[in-house]
Amino acid sequence: xxxxxxxxxxxxxxxxxxxxxVLTLVQTEHYKAKTILLKEGQICTHSFFILxxxxxxxxxxxxxxxxxxxxxxxxxxxxxxxxxxxQRPGQLFIETNEEAEVMLLSKENQEKLYLQVPKLERFFxxxxxxxxxxxQQRLIDNMSFTTEARYDKFSKKYPELxxxxxxxxxxxxxxxxxxxxxxxxxxxLKK
Amino acid sequence: xxxxxxxxxxxxxxxxxxxxxVLTLVQTEHYKAKTILLKEGQICTHSFFILxxxxxxxxxxxxxxxxxxxxxxxxxxxxxxxxxxxQRPGQLFIETNEEAEVMLLSKENQEKLYLQVPKLERFFxxxxxxxxxxxQQRLIDNMSFTTEARYDKFSKKYPELxxxxxxxxxxxxxxxxxxxxxxxxxxxLKK
DNA sequence: ATCATTTCTTAATCCAGATTAAGTGCTTCT
DNA sequence: AGAAGCACTTAATCTGGATTAAGAAATGAT
Numbered sequence: 023x024x025x026x027x028x029x030x031x032x033x034x035x036x037x038x039x040x041x042x043x044v045l046t047l048v049q050t051e052h053y054k055a056k057t058i059l060l061k062e063g064q065i066c067t068h069s070f071f072i073l074x075x076x077x078x079x080x081x082x083x084x085x086x087x088x089x090x091x092x093x094x095x096x097x098x099x100x101x102x103x104x105x106x107x108x109q110r111p112g113q114l115f116i117e118t119n120e121e122a123e124v125m126l127l128s129k130e131n132q133e134k135l136y137l138q139v140p141k142l143e144r145f146f147x148x149x150x151x152x153x154x155x156x157x158q159q160r161l162i163d164n165m166s167f168t169t170e171a172r173y174d175k176f177s178k179k180y181p182e183l184x185x186x187x188x189x190x191x192x193x194x195x196x197x198x199x200x201x202x203x204x205x206x207x208x209x210x211l212k213k
Numbered sequence: 214x215x216x217x218x219x220x221x222x223x224x225x226x227x228x229x230x231x232x233x234x235v236l237t238l239v240q241t242e243h244y245k246a247k248t249i250l251l252k253e254g255q256i257c258t259h260s261f262f263i264l265x266x267x268x269x270x271x272x273x274x275x276x277x278x279x280x281x282x283x284x285x286x287x288x289x290x291x292x293x294x295x296x297x298x299x300q301r302p303g304q305l306f307i308e309t310n311e312e313a314e315v316m317l318l319s320k321e322n323q324e325k326l327y328l329q330v331p332k333l334e335r336f337f338x339x340x341x342x343x344x345x346x347x348x349q350q351r352l353i354d355n356m357s358f359t360t361e362a363r364y365d366k367f368s369k370k371y372p373e374l375x376x377x378x379x380x381x382x383x384x385x386x387x388x389x390x391x392x393x394x395x396x397x398x399x400x401x402l403k404k
Numbered sequence: 405a406t407c408a409t410t411t412c413t414t415a416a417t418c419c420a421g422a423t424t425a426a427g428t429g430c431t432t433c434t
Numbered sequence: 435a436g437a438a439g440c441a442c443t444t445a446a447t448c449t450g451g452a453t454t455a456a457g458a459a460a461t462g463a464t
Binding site: 147155157 | 278334
């Protein structure tokens with residue numbers, strides 16, 4: 023259901039040999055809960071495809087406050103795109119919430135793939151297009167909706183996440199403090 | 214300096230024939246100040262490459278308030294990416310600030326280009342990657358910086374824009390009301 | 405099972421920024 | 435040139451959400 027090849031097959035179709043090539047260029051890793059896969063200041067040398075578990079990326083600001091940039095469930099990719107694309111030190115942390123199984127694709131191997139299987143250029147372009155659209159929508163939502171409406175949208179868009187994330191992470195994602203989030207939820211229940 | 218072919222040449226190199234093909238697939242248009250090129254609810258059938266002038270994209274929320282999503286100067290592309298990619302009605306307006314000259318590339322012609330000049334798949338992928346990174350950075354900035362710091366960053370990143378945009382548009386871009394923006398600027402001058 | 409750490413809640417106080425309202429230049433149109 | 439509309443400013447008041455602080459509940463480690 024959520025393997026890498028199935029994910030690719032949604033957008034481009036590969037021959038058996040091409041599929042095998044892909045598999046030789048990725049590695050699978052297993053991580054315990056709360057493992058940090060990438061730290062601020064490091065270069066993001068791999069992008070991660072989630073097989074099991076939930077990962078998140080976040081920044082830490084001058085005051086030490088965390089800001090969740092994204093979550094990734096099985097079947098999703100995650101990386102510090104700035105750092106990954108430019109191969110310069112980035113500002114994101116990437117961390118497992120729970121025990122997780124992840125496929126790693128190095129930047130080098132991705133370049134190899136582009137050369138040997140040009141169709142994958144299309145695959146990754148589509149992935150990036152989708153991220154861009156989602157990101158832009160989030161920006162718009164943050165500017166034009168109330169906190170309550172943003173929470174509502176989040177719950178509807180990611181119903182599987184609402185009940186398995188610590189709610190301080192959801193609070194951070196929608197852009198409020200855990201205290202305020204808690205107050206808001208209590209207010210919602212009264213209705 | 215800012216023609217379409219020069220823009221493409223920054224990332225991929227085309228043969229003369231390929232360049233000519235590109236030119237046959239775009240059209241150039243001239244617009245007066247305050248012309249609306251795309252309205253909410255319409256399908257974004259073309260993406261726009263700016264030759265002259267400044268365009269901006271924005272949404273209008275339930276209360277009729279405008280939120281600037283992006284600006285585009287000469288040498289930049291602009292479109293409602295959600296609508297353009299999905300060919301469904303979008304929520305963005307795209308409008309010229311001043312008199313402008315713009316090249317239009319239709320979605321159909323873009324698909325033709327992908328087929329006939331696969332190198333362009335790479336070109337557009339890179340453009341989208343850059344947008345994604347910029348967008349993600351803006352999200353992070355909105356979550357972790359004060360209004361003042363965001364304005365400061367904006368001024369440094371787009372020095373050419375600060376002095377030629379109505380400041381209510383800058384206020385909207387960084388996410389505050391024109392009144393507050395005005396107050397903040399007065400406060401900055403005192404220092 | 406117990407202790408320790410983290411997460412969540414509640415409540416009081418505070419503040420950045422919104423809202424409302426007026427007033428002051430600018431353009432631009434006729 | 436005058437009217438009409440925008441863009442910008444200033445100021446008073448209000449509010450969503452932050453901050454601080456404390457306790458309660460859940461989770462995890464030994």
